[in-house]
Amino acid sequence: MLITTAPNNLVYERPTGFTDTPTHYCPGCTHGVSHRLVAEVLEEMGVTDKTIGVAPVGCAVFAYNYFDIDFVEAPHGRAPAMATGIKRVLPDRIVFTYQGDGDLASIGMGEIVHAAARGENLTVIFINNANYGMTGGQMAPTTLPGMKTTSSPLGRDVETQGFPIRMAEMLSTLDGVGYCVRRSLHDPKNIRLSKKAIRMAFETQVRGLGFSMVELLSTCPTNWGMTPVESLKFVEQHMVPFYPLGDYKVAAGVAQIKV
Amino acid sequence: MARELWKGNEAIAEAAVRAGLEAYFGYPITPQTEILEYLSHRMPELGRAFVQAESELGAINMVYGAACAGVRVMSTSSSPGVSLMMEGLSYIAGTEVPAVLVNVMRGGPGLGNIAPSQGDYNQAVHGGGHGDYNPIVLAPASVQETIDLTVLSFDLAEKYRTICMIILDGSIGQMMEPALMPEMKSIQRANWDWATDAKMGRRERRILTSIYLDPVQEEKLNLRLLSRWMAIQREEVRYKEYFLDDAEFVIIGFGTAGRVALSAVRQARQKGIKVGLLRPITVSPFPTRIIEQLAGRVNGFLVTEMNSGQMLEDVRLAVKGRVPIEFYGRLGGMVPFPEEILSEIERVTSSKLNIDSNPREEWYERMAGVR
Numbered sequence: 001m002l003i004t005t006a007p008n009n010l011v012y013e014r015p016t017g018f019t020d021t022p023t024h025y026c027p028g029c030t031h032g033v034s035h036r037l038v039a040e041v042l043e044e045m046g047v048t049d050k051t052i053g054v055a056p057v058g059c060a061v062f063a064y065n066y067f068d069i070d071f072v073e074a075p076h077g078r079a080p081a082m083a084t085g086i087k088r089v090l091p092d093r094i095v096f097t098y099q100g101d102g103d104l105a106s107i108g109m110g111e112i113v114h115a116a117a118r119g120e121n122l123t124v125i126f127i128n129n130a131n132y133g134m135t136g137g138q139m140a141p142t143t144l145p146g147m148k149t150t151s152s153p154l155g156r157d158v159e160t161q162g163f164p165i166r167m168a169e170m171l172s173t174l175d176g177v178g179y180c181v182r183r184s185l186h187d188p189k190n191i192r193l194s195k196k197a198i199r200m201a202f203e204t205q206v207r208g209l210g211f212s213m214v215e216l217l218s219t220c221p222t223n224w225g226m227t228p229v230e231s232l233k234f235v236e237q238h239m240v241p242f243y244p245l246g247d248y249k250v251a252a253g254v255a256q257i258k259v
Numbered sequence: 260m261a262r263e264l265w266k267g268n269e270a271i272a273e274a275a276v277r278a279g280l281e282a283y284f285g286y287p288i289t290p291q292t293e294i295l296e297y298l299s300h301r302m303p304e305l306g307r308a309f310v311q312a313e314s315e316l317g318a319i320n321m322v323y324g325a326a327c328a329g330v331r332v333m334s335t336s337s338s339p340g341v342s343l344m345m346e347g348l349s350y351i352a353g354t355e356v357p358a359v360l361v362n363v364m365r366g367g368p369g370l371g372n373i374a375p376s377q378g379d380y381n382q383a384v385h386g387g388g389h390g391d392y393n394p395i396v397l398a399p400a401s402v403q404e405t406i407d408l409t410v411l412s413f414d415l416a417e418k419y420r421t422i423c424m425i426i427l428d429g430s431i432g433q434m435m436e437p438a439l440m441p442e443m444k445s446i447q448r449a450n451w452d453w454a455t456d457a458k459m460g461r462r463e464r465r466i467l468t469s470i471y472l473d474p475v476q477e478e479k480l481n482l483r484l485l486s487r488w489m490a491i492q493r494e495e496v497r498y499k500e501y502f503l504d505d506a507e508f509v510i511i512g513f514g515t516a517g518r519v520a521l522s523a524v525r526q527a528r529q530k531g532i533k534v535g536l537l538r539p540i541t542v543s544p545f546p547t548r549i550i551e552q553l554a555g556r557v558n559g560f561l562v563t564e565m566n567s568g569q570m571l572e573d574v575r576l577a578v579k580g581r582v583p584i585e586f587y588g589r590l591g592g593m594v595p596f597p598e599e600i601l602s603e604i605e606r607v608t609s610s611k612l613n614i615d616s617n618p619r620e621e622w623y624e625r626m627a628g629v630r
Contacts, residue, residue, distance in 0.1 A: 050457045054324070055468075064466045070455040072327045073468035075350050078320035081312065085324025085332070086455075088308040089282050093457045111320070114313035 015039035017048040019068045028221040028228025030185040035066050037195045041202055051094040052086055054079040058100035059133040077108020080115035083122045096123040101142040102132040105165050116211045119176025123201045124213040129220040137223025141165045144242055168215040172248035178210030180249040184217035186235035199259050209253045262437040267402045268293035274409040276301055277443045281330040282308035284321035289373040290429035291363035294335040315340040319347030326356040327467045329454025331413050335361035338379050348422055349388025353469030357416035361425045363432040366592030374592025375428035380569035383426050384543040391481045393488045394422040396543035398513040402436035410441055419487050428515045497540040506535030508608050509553050511574055512563040513539045520563050523600035532608050550577035559583040561607050563600055568619045583612035586622045
């Protein structure tokens, strides 16, 4: 649905890198926000046309419906390997993966760690919403201690179900990583900071400064059983304390980038 | 150009390079590791992509990515590693992108051993990954044929937007033979109308995916794959005939088993036994028609494999019970000697065979000494 507005009143429009597609994401889900931030950044950098996206398995499996760019759809967790294959044969293109926490931090742990260790010049947008959204809200590696999911119905018991994984901290220890940060999408200020981080990540790639990842704390109101507003508060009050926001790795060359 | 002494594994690597291989992704595993090692210096010296992946899962998905980008890409592995790649193969098949995979087969199941085997026939020919698809599977029997089929595999994969596998047992990968390499071909990137190589201001966006959430669309995809597969079955069957003109009995074997059988057939001919050999080169598509035709004029078949009779089932489907079929196999990394197959030839051509018997069960009984 295209909404036409007189040009002089136009203050906000769909980024050119977006298609005209109604969202399939649940009300209150922040996937739409992070999609938009990526599209805005690509447009502002003038690289939309030379970008190739790699979609995950999970709720964002249909990410390619929204971006007006070439896209491939990876097997569960394998997006960093697929992106490696693309970037190595098309080094002048911009390649990014968009992955959730089950995809990236569980089944795809091997692929993400080694893409980072090799310093692949690609960008990863990592959505951490503490559960497997698409399959109906099971426990993810990122599920908080005590958090109830459909596969931890009494709350995640770390004695038997292990501890959450902090991916941004973990990957930041690898020498191949140029830029690795965590941001949150729970309010406008943090959304603006998230966008800036996404820009830095793509700038890192453009300059060939190594692997870049932005972890975004995100909501899942449907599976968390909350209203959209409650889920934003949950991120702020429970996710942020466990997953501190911050810059975990900004390589020397990246720190000099001015945007 | 003169013939040179080439080791099978290195011959695959160099032949692929000369056929225009633009990217290679692999993981070490015996007995194919020389391919990875050779390409680790050959590809960078030509400015082409080489990555030693973190696993076979990583390797096949790098292949998947590069295939989507529209370049000539290959991975190689050996049996346990190929099992790990089955997920990726299924996705590659469902996405309709061309890719070449070499399996230098070893004894199994499980970790098995590193001796030559043909135990992965069923995995390669009759499935492997999940879902409804058929790859092309080529089975060379010499270093020269390995080179020729490596070059062919890229053309076939691209022509049909399919997976082309080359299955050879460890002995062909490891042995050296004089062989002629093709001329070096410069990279000429095809302008595919499906490749996701970014819009670059010249076209609409493209999406490559194996997800068809609507079963109506998935069925259309399945039928499209099937129609390609039927064209492959019509156009691409390859096999080699030896002494078939006047043969009264025919041996069928692929790869090393077929090659050893040829020695036995030659010895049998010297003894005046009218026996011939059919050696499938494409085990998928399987040379069903020639076997059907032979079944109308010969007294029977002896299938010989380095497994427990996997191709045997495809021969039985082609023969349709019209003449007796016998089986002789060695397993677990054992390679038959020509004398073993010769004595089987002498047995099957001198005794009355029962058309209703189960060739595998009878062979199993004869293996009592080995058990």
